[in-house]
Amino acid sequence: MTDTPTETNGHRPNPAPDLITAIPEQGGPVDNGPRAKGADGAEVVSLDTARERRHPYPPTPAPASNGPVLEGEVIRVDAPGEADRDWRAELEEKNRTRRPVVPLWLRSRREAIETLTWAGEYGAYVAGYQLSRTPLYAGRLTARAPRGLARLISGMVRWTLDLEGEPVRLTAVQKADPEAYLKLSRQRDSRVRLRVWVTGAALVTLLIAAILVAAAPTVAQWSALAVALAVLGVIGRPADRPLINRAVLPTRVEKLTSDIVVRALTVIGVSGLNAKADVNFVAPITREGPGWRADLDLPYGVTVADILDKRPRLASGLRRPLGCIWPEGDPSVHEGRLILWVGDRDLSKTMVRFALADAARHDVFKGIPFGADPRGRIITVPLIQHNILMGSQPGQGKTGAVRALACGVSLDPTAEMWLHELKGTGDLDPLEKISHRFVSGIQDPAIAYAAESLSLLCKEVMRRAAALKSLPADLCPDKRITRQIADIRSLGLHPLIAIFDECQNLFAHAEYGEQAGRDAEFIIKLGRALGVVLILATQRPDKRSLPTGVSANVSLRFCLRVGGQTENDMILGTSSYQNGIRATTFVPEADAGIGYLVGATPVPKVVKAAYLNTPATQTIADRAHALRTGAGTLSGHAIGEQPEATTPAYDLLADIAAVLVAGEAKVWNEVVVDRLAELRPDVYGPWAEQEGPAKTAQLTNALKPYGIKSGQVWGTPAGGGKGANRIGIVRDDILNAITERDGKQGSGTSS
Template sequence: MTDHTTTTNGHHPVPPVELAVLPEHPPVPNPGDGPGAEVVSITAVRDRRHPYPSATPQQDAPADGSVLEGEVIRVDQPGEADRDWRTELAEKNRTRRPIVPLWLRSRAEAIETLKWAGEYAAYVSGYQLARTPLYATRLTLRAPRGLARLVYGMVRWTFDLEGEPVRLATVVKADPESYLKLSRQRDSRVRLRVWVTGAALVTLLIASLVVASAPTAAQWTALAAAVAVLGIVGRPADRPLIERAVIPTRVEKLTSDIVIRALSTLSIAGITQALAKNPADAIRFVAPITRDGPGWRADIDLPYGVTVGDVLDKRDRLSGSLRRPLGCIWPEGDSSVHEGRLILWVGDKDLSKTIVKSPLLKAASHDVFKGIPFGNDPRGRLITVPLIENNVLIGSLPGQGKTASVRELAAGVVLDPTAEPWFHELKGSGDLDPYEKVCHRYVSGIEDEAIGYAADSLVLLRAEVMRRAGVLKSLPSDLCPDKKVTRAIADRRSLGLHPLVCIIDECQNLFAHPKYGKQAGEDAEFIIKLGRALGVVLILATQRPDKDSLPTGISANVSIRFCLRVAGQVENDMILGTSAYKNGIRATLFVPGPPDKGGDAGTGYLVGATPMPKVVKSAYLDTTATQLIADRAYALRKAAGRLTGHAAGEQPAASAPAYDLLADVAAVLAADEAKIWNEVVVDRLAELRPEVYGPWAQQEGPAKTAQLTNALKPYGVKTGQVWGTPPGGGKGANRIGIVRDDILSAITERDGKRGSGAGS
């Protein structure tokens, strides 16, 4: 036979396909080989030769499965591998709706919901009880009309007067047969109803006689019940008896049709084209639209090529399309799924008109290791900022609530008597003055003396970080297995590893200062990189986020960011991180101005405190509330003996001498020393600057070695095993040390960055 594997029906050529013939069994005999040859179906042969066979169970079988004799298999298109039933079950579980409602998953949210329901019921009950005399008067005035309606209705029913028009119609038509039939039906009804009415009247008469002989209280009760019944019967149709205690707002229920209509009006090309081509499936709802807190939530897959950022740019138009205030419309993305997954939340109440009360107003004390309650998201859920092992950066335009956010974080710090507050307010407005009485270090002002004080604090803080690194390193592994400060370690006062929180409000005045700015930026970067695990927290707030006022080494390493209203993309990404604006996290969408003028002051994007970025309105503390918290914190610290430094009336500590670690290390290394042990370098540094490095040299063993290792980490210099000999001679060995070229490279790289930054 002629081989036709490259043609179909002998006419149209088909591209050659790589085929593999499995010769596991003898080939099928050709019909021309002899009279006893096996006859093969031509249909089966054609199916096997077809270059694109239809999917069959045999073709989808795994490669190691059974294969028919002589079967031809496409090796360039392997079948789908068998799927594990557990994988399929997991995928199905992801689509299941939650058994427990969203508002019951959080204990705080459940309590808040039940509290609201209880307050609502109490208010409605009180409102109606207060109007009981009014309702009684209405019933009394309507009772005569009710009596007339009742008598009139009973007469009509008893004598079947409702059927009178039908009987008259048969008389007019001169239809005697129908009239006689209706008359007989009416007579039978009336005979029965007369007995029923008579029995009812007799019963009513007996009841009246019983009540007449009853005590006075029972008579009045019966009279009140009769008046109430007659009043209800006599009520006008357009005037209800009971007034509504709460008039509901007219909030339209969010439906898929409304969402599609709103998205179609945004003039986004991708949405418009998709709706024109396939209106039924252009916008997909991956879950039913449900209530989520005080609003509606819709999970949407946007058309192909459309991202959440495209919708965020049109938030104001989306507000107009949904007929809701701008403060009720909060679209956000879910990049963990894909960039086209839109989570649209439409609230019942404008967030800008909501005042968030701080839970710390009534707190007797607080534990910073549990985080600090910061504010609420649009759904009304409390958002907590995890402070320990983090640093915080807050930025915004002036007047957008930055200082109020700082006040809330500071309140949580001062209410923990074990925390040591270092507060610096470099605007001179006195916004943090209520906390002065509990601060270890405090300054308020914009003059050079105040900025110099803040710079000294960073120098002291840098030295404290290095001291803590040595102490933590020396702790036994059973006490500190993870080598980081915990609540148990912080409570050991002898170790000096309690939480230390340094706040610098209006930090741009420090980092942009011609005298103190450069060194302050380096110190702050060092503290941020190294102090995280040592219980040292830096909180920076600025209203001018640019490269001069906020060094990139700081903005790139801060773990928690809160950005209120900013002017543009550059400022947005300086605070929230690179590509935040591109990913739809845009603090430019907030409306400038205070809430009483329709602005979003106090509302911003919080990144790093929760798994996904969130819109949060920070709690508001006015001066009076701040003073109450400060008074409570003062009494708490005084009772615990924790008033230190400025709060105890001590003079400001002298700043630690300034130094350049890399330059000092390079100075103590000889030109022919390519590698050297850490302990040798530390001893030489102590001889060079005893006032700075003397405490380093006093440590012994691994702690002394680790001191230099930790100090060089922020500069990117790594230590490792190097060969060396003791200074006085002796047997060589491998110990932890540094490479001279690494130090010189770090100096060159740092100076290069400084030069480029100055030039730009």
């Protein structure tokens, strides 16, 4: 028997690829007689001989049962039969994919309470809806009772007289079949004799019941009448009109089938996916949460990243809103394993409730319930030993995500929180009352305060490292902060979470940005094992606003809608866009709060952050303040302590007034900067080193917090020359600002 060669990967194989000729022990080709020589002396052989000499397949020893391999004997390369099976590995793989015995919602006490509460509220609503319509249902039953009585009498007569068999007996008469007719007649007579007695007994029973009811009290009579009308009304109901209205009308969505999935996949335009593509479903399509789940293997060479890139087209192929379609991969199996989840509801139109909204307290070592995935499952973000980076375009829900984390931290009385809201809109103001350090603003003093916080955190990291090193091995075997260590307040190793919202305003600052970037990188690299956590949020993820050392070393990332590949990879990590993790596919504003979460779960997940408005945040902050007051853990800004000044003390307004020459009503900014640099080189020297507009902008920005605006003023160069209009300040504005400030300070002191 000869095996027929087949083509593999588009190449024609050697003849009989699974057969070879045994080679003698000395090696070399079999001698086929005299060999021809070419003009250059080279040996000339046939194509078959050349192929034999290439030996594309190594000699395979024959089975021992067949004896030694003889020269010229043909043996098989591919072993016959099935490959040896590793039953243990197969069982372990099956165990990994087994469905849980206990439903997911029963594994968590909180989720079980929420589910049972929802079921109770739903049942109460349905019961109230139906009870309010009891008069309507009673009227319907009464109206249908006569028809029910007629149906009951007609049915009893037909059953008693066996009228349902009348058509069969008439057929026997028409066929003139006396034997069949007599047989049917005898059967009818026997049935009717029995049924007459049954019907008579039923009528007598009803008559006795009527006599008893007539002698009973009035309440019993009305109750019996109501029951009779209800029974007759049910019997007389029309087939197309139900008695009871539905309290809740479910939204009908098309059932997901394999044909629908294959149709959608073959029209999205992915190379290798067409009508003839081999799409293999590895599990039945089932309901999972509020949607359908399909597990399938894509054709060879097609990856899940190719599908993620075509999500809008896939939504069109499935005829569902984009917010219902959430494909994801399972790289633990292989890159072609696709898990397609199709929801009943658009995720962008759902609101995720904060899981700790009603919690009395929380432990940050257990993570923060951050939001929910498209299937409605709560996603918890681990906090300790991690640092978090968030990014998005403006208005995509980034600050709301920060609120969820901050509120979760606030409910742990042992966690110290430093809040820096560098936008100045007051989004985190409700949490000021529990913060050890707090600032809200975009002006230079606020930026300086945030930069100072990073400097203090660097010192705190070094102090904690020394404190942790001195702990005994039995208390700290892994040299990292634990719940047990954090509860020992005397050690000062409790969790310290520092939040910097709109951190691009800090890292891009001309004066403080460079050093702040170095400090943040130092804290991220060393602080995670010491209980120091940084949460950074930015709406401008670029190299200047987000130092590479910071973006490259954070372990948890959350990226909402961004505009391009560069911003996507700055937040989610290098090559994320190429691997199909693309926050650019989210719809602006409509998908606010939805982003890719990387690092919190084994594979990147789409998560919608929990929503907290200002009143809800205030409620949690009040509860956290009472909790910390009782535990005695309020400190720093929360109890009115002022931080020690770590920078040279100076008064900008007083310094400007000192360098203004008597009689100068208006002065160019560049002149003022040069004079300030001469007055205090250590403070204003960097300002004077700037060139062009940047030099004047330093003074302009520094005066904004005082309400002083720079404008075009007339002046002449110091060495003489032609006058001109340039950016400058007015002397009276400086003096008025000093007077107003001193007046407020004097008033505050006297009070």
